[in-house]
Amino acid sequence: GDSVTQMEGPVTLSEEAFLTINCTYTATGYPSLFWYVQYPGEGLQLLLKATKADDKGSNKGFEATYRKETTSFHLEKGSVQVSDSAVYFCALYPGANSKLTFGKGITLSVRP
């Protein structure tokens, strides 16, 4: 079945460090891919999305490129801030009549 695999966490970085969070997927068709972020005490919110191969989603300095050849959608940011501390979820939508599938999430802590 369709699934999303995220790298194991947690991740701790210093402010202004480069961030990469890995996400790979398994799907039979051409899914849409998402990154959601959950700040402490809140629900999830959409960070970025990509709907077809080679699309790049971007928001708040974060980027992710839909790589069909490697079935990946890695999240990157060039310079993280303390305010980026949150839990990040990769998610996949396979297509019509299907459900959104989330990865297990990874906790990012950014220290000053």
Added chain:
Amino acid sequence: NAGVTQTPKFQVLKTGQSMTLQCAQDMNHEYMSWYRQDPGMGLRLIHYSVGAGITDQGEVPNGYNVSRSTTEDFPLRLLSAAPSQTSVYFCASSYSRADSPLHFGNGTRLTVT
């Protein structure tokens, strides 16, 4: 602009008790869903609805009931609470079941003793 509102924020139940978690959205979204979030498990879909009067099961529906009598409201009922239902519950909505962004409430933290 309220978005998705969940109540209560916290709840403690004894085993065997029943309760209803409330969810309301003011965005006229057709699609609504309930997830539970557990450490190391990510988010798992409990039930969902594609419109008023229509509900369906997700991947972990046992022990929960839902109904959708209006577009705005989608309550989740625990019939007889068990310790395994200790979790954080999130309600979410979107315009359609397609790849529209999901809007989440702030969650209900439930403890069953």
